[in-house]
Amino acid sequence: MDGCSPYVNLAMKAVTAYVTYGKTITPPPDLPLEFQERAGVFVSFKKYGELRGCIGTIEPAHQNIAHEIIKNAINAATRDPRFLAVEPDELSLLTCSVDVLSPPEPIDDVCLLHPAKYGVIVRCGKRRGLLLPNLEGVDTVEEQIDIACRKAMIQPNEHIDLYRFEVKRYY
Numbered sequence: 001m002d003g004c005s006p007y008v009n010l011a012m013k014a015v016t017a018y019v020t021y022g023k024t025i026t027p028p029p030d031l032p033l034e035f036q037e038r039a040g041v042f043v044s045f046k047k048y049g050e051l052r053g054c055i056g057t058i059e060p061a062h063q064n065i066a067h068e069i070i071k072n073a074i075n076a077a078t079r080d081p082r083f084l085a086v087e088p089d090e091l092s093l094l095t096c097s098v099d100v101l102s103p104p105e106p107i108d109d110v111c112l113l114h115p116a117k118y119g120v121i122v123r124c125g126k127r128r129g130l131l132l133p134n135l136e137g138v139d140t141v142e143e144q145i146d147i148a149c150r151k152a153m154i155q156p157n158e159h160i161d162l163y164r165f166e167v168k169r170y171y
């Protein structure tokens with residue numbers, strides 16, 4: 001964990017404690033100011049360069065970013081429905097990134113999107129899908145929207161509302 005950002009260090013500490021001991025850590029009492037703010041947060045884990053888990057909150061669900069990181073790190077490692085829960089012997093093989101989201105803003109034109117700069121949220125009724133920005137293999141706005149729609153089980157002929165957001169990504 002040395003050389004990682006404080007955001008990633010907190011995520012890895014949370015996952016290690018939970019996967020190894022079944023314990024949910026609490027944030028340290030002397031939190032830096034940026035951890036005390038509120039924002040949506042996504043935590044992603046990779047193993048051998050392949051996605052191993054990713055869970056997040058679009059808008060803040062907890063009292064501050066530190067709590068968002070802890071909860072979402074545990075969920076990404078143990079509750080991502082696409083993967084089995086991370087086992088203790090995998091911990092040393094994981095890499096982690098933490099994305100802190102800006103508040104989503106509605107947009108009415110796909111020209112206002114760029115897959116390297118903006119993440120996208122698609123919404124149709126109660127179904128909602130999100131795709132983070134700057135993902136390997138996602139090079140066009142059309143691909144970005146298509147993937148987000150598939151995640152939300154929105155069909156190509158259905159009307160969608162679009163939102164964009166930016167992230168600060170930490171490794």
